[in-house]
Amino acid sequence: MKKVKDIMTRDLTSVTEDTPLKDVAEILSLRGVNGIPVVNMNNEVTGWISERDLITSIFPEKVKIENPDVVSFTNLSSVVKKLTQMGEAMVKDYLSKKYFPVTEELSAADVAELMLHNNLKRVPVVRNKRLVGVVERASLSHILLEEGSLE
Amino acid sequence: MIVTVTLNPAYDHLLFLHGIDVGQLNRTHSTLQMPGGKGVNVASSLAILGEEVVATGFLGGQGSRIFEESLRKLGVTTNFLYTNKEIRTDFYVIEEEQNRQTLFVEEGATIELRYLNNFKSIFERLLSSARIIEIGGSLPQGVHPAFVKELIQLANKKKIPVVLNIQEQILKECMEGTSLFIVNPDLRGCETILGKNICEAGMIRQVARELTGKGAEIAILNSHSFEYTVASKDEVWEGEIESGPTPNKLGVRDSFLAGFIHNYLIMRNLGEALKYGLGVALSTARNKMNYPNSKKEAEELRLMAKVRKVG
Numbered sequence: 001m002k003k004v005k006d007i008m009t010r011d012l013t014s015v016t017e018d019t020p021l022k023d024v025a026e027i028l029s030l031r032g033v034n035g036i037p038v039v040n041m042n043n044e045v046t047g048w049i050s051e052r053d054l055i056t057s058i059f060p061e062k063v064k065i066e067n068p069d070v071v072s073f074t075n076l077s078s079v080v081k082k083l084t085q086m087g088e089a090m091v092k093d094y095l096s097k098k099y100f101p102v103t104e105e106l107s108a109a110d111v112a113e114l115m116l117h118n119n120l121k122r123v124p125v126v127r128n129k130r131l132v133g134v135v136e137r138a139s140l141s142h143i144l145l146e147e148g149s150l151e
Numbered sequence: 152m153i154v155t156v157t158l159n160p161a162y163d164h165l166l167f168l169h170g171i172d173v174g175q176l177n178r179t180h181s182t183l184q185m186p187g188g189k190g191v192n193v194a195s196s197l198a199i200l201g202e203e204v205v206a207t208g209f210l211g212g213q214g215s216r217i218f219e220e221s222l223r224k225l226g227v228t229t230n231f232l233y234t235n236k237e238i239r240t241d242f243y244v245i246e247e248e249q250n251r252q253t254l255f256v257e258e259g260a261t262i263e264l265r266y267l268n269n270f271k272s273i274f275e276r277l278l279s280s281a282r283i284i285e286i287g288g289s290l291p292q293g294v295h296p297a298f299v300k301e302l303i304q305l306a307n308k309k310k311i312p313v314v315l316n317i318q319e320q321i322l323k324e325c326m327e328g329t330s331l332f333i334v335n336p337d338l339r340g341c342e343t344i345l346g347k348n349i350c351e352a353g354m355i356r357q358v359a360r361e362l363t364g365k366g367a368e369i370a371i372l373n374s375h376s377f378e379y380t381v382a383s384k385d386e387v388w389e390g391e392i393e394s395g396p397t398p399n400k401l402g403v404r405d406s407f408l409a410g411f412i413h414n415y416l417i418m419r420n421l422g423e424a425l426k427y428g429l430g431v432a433l434s435t436a437r438n439k440m441n442y443p444n445s446k447k448e449a450e451e452l453r454l455m456a457k458v459r460k461v462g
Contacts, residue, residue, distance in 0.1 A: 010223050012205065012230035016272060023269065030211070030233040042279040130280060133228065 004111055005104035007143045008125045008133040014039045015049065017092035021057060024049055024091060037124040037131055038095045044129040047095035057094045101126045102135065111135050112144055152228075153197055153412070154281045156274070156302065157190030157208035159259045159291040160231075161241040162218055163401065163441065169248045185440055186218045187241060189287030189316050189337070192402040195442035196409030196431060198226035200449070205230050205277060209262055209270065209291065212237030225442065230277065232270050236260030239291075243401055250396045259291035267298060274302055278309050283332070283412065287316035287405065296324040303329045312368075316408055319344050326365050334367040335408050338374075355380045356387055356461060369421070371411065376403045377432060381411070381425050382462075388421050390458035392429040394436055402441025407432035410449060422458050429456035 014037040015024055027036060028051060035050030100123045102111050115123060115137055125133040165183040186195070194206040206227050210218060211234040218238070219229045239257035246252075278284070284306045286299060299317070303325055306313045312332035315322055319336050323345075326334070336344055345361055347354050355372045359382035362370035373379045378391040397403075410431025415424035430453025434443035443449045 010226075010228040011219065012228060012277075014276075016276075019272075026235075027233065030235070032216070039276060041276055043276045 002108040002143055003104065004102055004106045004108065004125055004135060007108050007139060008104070008135050009139065010133045012043065012131055012133070014043070014045075014131055015091055016040065017046065017090065017095065019091045021054060021089045021091065021094065025054055028054075034121050036122075037099075037134070038091055039131055043131050045099065045101055045124045045126055045131050047091075047097050048099035048124070049091050049095045053094045053096060057089060099124065103127065104132065108140065108143055112140055115140065152203040152205055152280060153194075153283045153285065154205045154207060154277045155190040155194040155197070156284065156286040157188040157194075157206065157288050158262075158286075158294050158299075159239065159289045160186065160188035160191050160208050160210060160218070161239045161257065161259075162214045163187035163241050163243060165243045165245060165399070165401065165439070167245050167247060167439075170246050171244060171253070183439055186221050187402070187441060189289075189405050190285060191222065192405035192441045193285050193287055193316065193409045193412075194227045195222065195225050195440075196402070196406040196435065197413060199442050200409065200413045200431070200446050202413055204228065205281075207231055207270075207273060207277060209234055209266065210238055211235060211260065214238060214240075230273060232266060232273055234260070234262060234266050236262075243399075245399050252400055259289070262291050262293040264293070267294065271301070271305070275305060278306060278311055281306075281311050283312050283314065283416070285314040285316060285408075285412070289318065290321065296321045300325045300327075300329060303331070314408070314412060316405065326362075326367070329366070331367045333369045333371060333408075333412070334362050335371040335404075336362075337404075338372065344372075356382070356389070359387060360462070369415075371408065373404060373407070376400045376407075376436070377429065379407065379425060379428065381421050383421060386421060386460060387462035388425050388458055389461050390422075390425045390429055390456055392433050392452070392456045394433055397436040399439060400436060403432045403435050405441070406435035406443055410443075422460060425458045426453045426456040429453060429458075 037045050038047035038049055040046050102123055121137045122134050163185050166179045167181045168179050171177050194204045197204040204227050207230045210231040239259040242255040244253040303313050307330050314333040316335045322336050344358050347358055359370040359372050359380050363382050363384050370382045377394045380389050407428040411424045411428035414427035431443050431449040433452045434449040438444045
């Protein structure tokens with residue numbers, strides 16, 4: 001059975017708690033991902049910031065009545081405008097402290113269960129608390145299907 | 152882990168032809184695309200040699216995701232900062248029958264100031280687990296040698312050895328007031344370095360010594376893709392390897408550096424590291440990509456290298 005280290009994306013893209021939210025919006029948009037790890041200056045994961053957290057910060061009243069997952073960055077310029085109006089809001093005010101780090105030795109099946117159970121699209125991979133990559137649901141499902149067909 | 156910094160990476164396009172007819176229609180018989188830039192080339196080679204390596208720098212535009220994915224497939228961890236500008240594309244025209252390579256290099260996009268500050272934050276975070284930093288290649292518009300010097304000083308503060316694999320002009324500015332582990336000036340297209348004509352016999356040896364006198368622990372100079380001089384304060388070595396026809400020299404000098412670093416960190420012996428670097432360089436020349444075919448092949452080829460202590 002494959003392990004996290006076999007399927008993870010070895011990318012360390014992350015932000016710190018002092019990163020302005022508008023920078024986070026740009027990173028998510030340019031990279032086409034829905035969330036990234038928040039780290040300290042030792043690259044230790046301290047949280048997670050996602051589109052959902054940004055939407056919550058921009059449209060708190062909307063989130064109360066709608067599912068924020070359906071709000072997307074189809075009009076990035078309006079989102080950035082709103083963020084500019086908010087001033088230099090920081091990641092630390094909006095990040096999720098509830099995040100789901102996994103280690104490289106965890107099995108792919110276990111991380112699949114974790115992601116499905118908690119409806120997660122990406123989770124950080126850590127070694128001694130330090131970020132070493134991410135597992136993405138898209139690549140995970142591909143690997144699991146491949147393994148399933150082999151068995 | 153080893154961190155390589157490439158501030159001006161390029162998406163390299165290789166066009167293979169039997170021969171080029173200037174001013175006429177030329178059809179390639181094969182093409183290749185791969186991530187490039189000096190630091191990126193070093194990272195790819197280090198990964199093939201089994202090192203844990205993180206590549207960082209600036210990326211941007213449509214090719215960036217494929218660029219990173221290609222590096223990760225080699226085992227390189229990526230940590231690039233995306234800007235809102237497209238990265239440059241370099242073209243290598245390789246005429247196999249002529250054993251000749253022609254290079255067209257773009258200047259690169261302008262990097263805005265805000266990205267420089269964000270990059271510094273990424274770099275400082277990487278320092279927390281780096282055992283060596285390699286900074287390689289040209290600078291994009293908007294990035295000045297003073298910025299590279301600032302990165303070196305941040306590494307110096309944490310006592311992390313720095314390898315500089317850059318043009319002489321940047322090197323000269325960065326060497327003042329900093330501590331450097333290895334300097335490997337890019338001599339492509341140069342006839343002089345430190346005001347000395349490197350075509351004159353014995354001059355490369357003299358310049359290598361001079362660079363160690365200016366504070367570098369080790370200086371590496373090459374007069375040819377397969378001929379190198381390495382010097383420390385105490386000794387100077389020269390070495391070469393018989394390459395045969397090698398029309399594609401893409402990444403050869405950078406893979407030499409990767410091989411040298413990899414071996415020197417283990418053996419702490421200039422002569423052995425020189426030999427190892429030559430083996431890695433030749434394995435890269437035999438590969439169409441900008442990294443060695445394999446660690447095994449590089450280690451076999453190093454047995455062909457001829458090295459001697461000359462001072």
